[in-house]
Amino acid sequence: MQEIWSGLPDWLPLPAGKLLPAIIQDAASGMVLMLVDLNQEALELISATGRVHYYHPGRRKVVAKGEASGHFQDVMEMRLSCRGDQLILKVRPAGGACELGYQSCFFRRLGPDGWEIADPKVFDPEEVYPEIAFSH
Amino acid sequence: MQEIWSGLPDWLPLPAGKLLPAIIQDAASGMVLMLVDLNQEALELISATGRVHYYHPGRRKVVAKGEASGHFQDVMEMRLSCRGDQLILKVRPAGGACELGYQSCFFRRLGPDGWEIADPKVFDPEEVYPEIAFSH
Numbered sequence: 001m002q003e004i005w006s007g008l009p010d011w012l013p014l015p016a017g018k019l020l021p022a023i024i025q026d027a028a029s030g031m032v033l034m035l036v037d038l039n040q041e042a043l044e045l046i047s048a049t050g051r052v053h054y055y056h057p058g059r060r061k062v063v064a065k066g067e068a069s070g071h072f073q074d075v076m077e078m079r080l081s082c083r084g085d086q087l088i089l090k091v092r093p094a095g096g097a098c099e100l101g102y103q104s105c106f107f108r109r110l111g112p113d114g115w116e117i118a119d120p121k122v123f124d125p126e127e128v129y130p131e132i133a134f135s136h
Numbered sequence: 137m138q139e140i141w142s143g144l145p146d147w148l149p150l151p152a153g154k155l156l157p158a159i160i161q162d163a164a165s166g167m168v169l170m171l172v173d174l175n176q177e178a179l180e181l182i183s184a185t186g187r188v189h190y191y192h193p194g195r196r197k198v199v200a201k202g203e204a205s206g207h208f209q210d211v212m213e214m215r216l217s218c219r220g221d222q223l224i225l226k227v228r229p230a231g232g233a234c235e236l237g238y239q240s241c242f243f244r245r246l247g248p249d250g251w252e253i254a255d256p257k258v259f260d261p262e263e264v265y266p267e268i269a270f271s272h
Contacts (some may be wrong), residue, residue, distance in 0.1 A: 030166025035222045079242035080251050082234050086171045106215035106224050114143035125198050129197050
């Protein structure tokens with residue numbers, strides 16, 4: 001897959017402090033897994049490793065998806081929006097994307113009685129993220 | 137589909153000025169079509185009409201997707217992220233989503249030589265949007 005990245009340097013760098021929203025989508029199933037922000041550092045790390053990295057707003061730094069869980073996401077394809085300010089990363093995930101134990105962060109669906117859990121859990125978050133206190 | 141919206145009022149209103157990013161995804165194919173922002177007014181119009189409305193940053197107001205093109209998007213399902221601040225709207229589109237003539241705004245794919253057009257045009261934008269001057 002590395003050859004796809006040779007086109008990236010022409011498009012970089014991003015302006016300092018600029019964040020691009022990136023939709024993370026399962027390349028095989030089409031399931032949308034996450035919506036994250038990328039900065040220059042994240043794009044460079046994606047290009048260097050072929051794996052999803054993103055800017056984590058709570059930790060205020062770039063993290064590798066899967067660095068705690070082992071649920072890395074290999075980037076198979078990258079898409080750019082018509083206005084050039086949004087991305088899709090089509091990925092092959094090594095495990096569930098959501099820290100709450102689901103394949104996708106979008107596991108709640110609007111129903112007649114409000115938001116309901118629509119997807120099955122695919123892992124136990126307390127086993128995978130022992131350092132996080134889960135209050136929900 | 138209207139019954140799905142009865143759960144929405146419990147979750148609203150959004151704080152004034154708050155924008156939620158919403159991924160617009162084709163419900164049948166799984167193709168990601170657009171990434172837009174919703175505010176309170178857009179959510180109320182979606183709930184009232186069952187069709188995608190969003191905050192248009194250039195025009196600084198809420199617009200109905202398809203109001204110029206006729207390419208409306210009927211909302212079939214709504215998903216909420218784990219942190220409660222991002223949405224997916226799964227839609228049935230009446231035509232291409234991108235004003236440049238493509239089914240999806242994400243018609244550019246990163247290749248060895250940079251961003252390349254990866255999808256076919258599905259309509260002629262100069263016919264559908266005669267009021268827009270296309271310079272690209």
